[in-house]
Structures are given as structure tokens and as C-alpha cells.
Amino acid sequence: MPARILIVNGPNLNMLGSREPEIYGKETLADIEAKCKEHAAQLGLEMDFMQSNVEGELVTAIQRAAKDHQGLLINAGAYTHTSIAIMDALLLLKIPVIEVHLSNIFKREAFRHESFISKAAKGVICGFGSGSYILALDGVAALIKSKE
Ligand code: CA2
Numbered sequence: 698m699p700a701r702i703l704i705v706n707g708p709n710l711n712m713l714g715s716r717e718p719e720i721y722g723k724e725t726l727a728d729i730e731a732k733c734k735e736h737a738a739q740l741g742l743e744m745d746f747m748q749s750n751v752e753g754e755l756v757t758a759i760q761r762a763a764k765d766h767q768g769l770l771i772n773a774g775a776y777t778h779t780s781i782a783i784m785d786a787l788l789l790l791k792i793p794v795i796e797v798h799l800s801n802i803f804k805r806e807a808f809r810h811e812s813f814i815s816k817a818a819k820g821v822i823c824g825f826g827s828g829s830y831i832l833a834l835d836g837v838a839a840l841i842k843s844k845e
Contacts, residue, residue, distance in 0.1 A: 699743050700767040700841045704733060704830065705758055706748035707774030707783075713799075721799050722826040729827045736831050740838040742768075752780055759786040768837040770830065772797045777812045787817035793840040795833040798823035 706726060714725035724732075730746045737744035745766070749755050755776065762769050769792060776783055777798070787794050794817055801824030802809040815821055820836055822829045 701743040702768045703762045703766040704746045705771040707776045708750040711748050733830050736834050756786045769794045770797050770833045773814050777814050784813040793819045796821040797829045797833045
């Protein structure tokens with residue numbers, strides 16, 4: 698059976714494509730989902746993709762991944778820099794977690810340099826726009842394969 702990956706997106710990422718294209722690009726979140734789906738299929742992975750502006754809904758989705766998924770990618774949006782609840786949920790997972798950002802958070806304001814997500818992630822990919830998600834899919838696929 699193919700491995701199943703969950704891609705979790707946090708607050709305001711549903712607004713992609715509408716504002717700040719110089720930072721986040723012109724693609725919508727639906728465009729990114731379609732790209733990821735195609736790339737995941739090439740890697741032989743099944744993929745689920747979700748977005749929420751609600752911290753608790755993100756925590757619940759992460760908890761469910763323990764049962765249904767073999768790997769998780771997360772762009773927690775601004776919760777990256779604030780959410781101990783999301784970090785704790787990720788720390789409970791035994792599957793590989795990759796942190797993803799469209800922008801290079803280290804080139805931006807100082808408050809974006811701290812990530813609670815990184816403390817629970819196997820790796821971090823940022824600064825490649827939607828390509829960050831594609832690179833992270835490659836990374837998680839390699840991690841899953843190395844465990845098989
Ligand atoms: O670079 C990333 O992917 C971020 O996770 C995006 C978050 C930001 O708070 C993180 O520091 C880095 C913000 C997502 C907001 O998305 C927008 C979409 C359209 C217009 C404005 C913001």
C-alpha cells in the first residue's frame with residue numbers, strides 16, 4: 698500500500714495569491730495543492746492537504762495523522778512563531794515531520810526567526826516559494842523509503 702502524507706497549512710495561507718506576491722508568490726493555495734498532488738503521485742505517495750485558521754483544528758489534524766499518515770509536512774503560518782500547542786502535538790508523532798515556509802523566514806523580521814515547529818521537525822525548508830513544498834515532499838519520501 699502506498700505511504701500517505703498529510704500537508705498541514707496554517708492561518709492566512711488561504712489568502713495566497715491575493716496580496717503580497719513579492720513575498721509569497723502569485724500562486725493560490727489550490728495551485729500549490731495541485732502541484733503537490735502531482736509530485737506526490739510521481740513519488741508514489743498518497744497525499745491529503747488541509748488548511749485552517751484555527752489553532753485547535755490544526756492540533757486535531759496533527760493528532761489524527763498519527764493513525765492515518767506516514768509523514769507530515771507543515772507550514773504553520775504565523776503559529777510557527779507562537780504555538781506551543783502545535784509543537785506539543787507534533788512532538789507526540791512518531792512519523793517524520795518537515796517544516797515548510799514559502800519565504801526565507803531568516804531574511805525577514807526577527808520575530809520570524811524563532812520557530813516552535815523546528816523543535817519537532819526532522820528538517821526545515823524555506824525560501825523557495827511553492828518549491829519548498831516540493832523539496833519537502835522529496836525529503837519526506839526519502840525518509841519513508843529509508844525506513845521501509
Ligand atoms: O513563509 C511562510 O510560508 C510563512 O509561514 C507564511 C506566514 C508567516 O507568518 C510566516 O512567518 C512565514 C504568513 C502567511 C500569510 O499568508 C498571506 C497570504 C496572502 C497575503 C498575505 C499573507
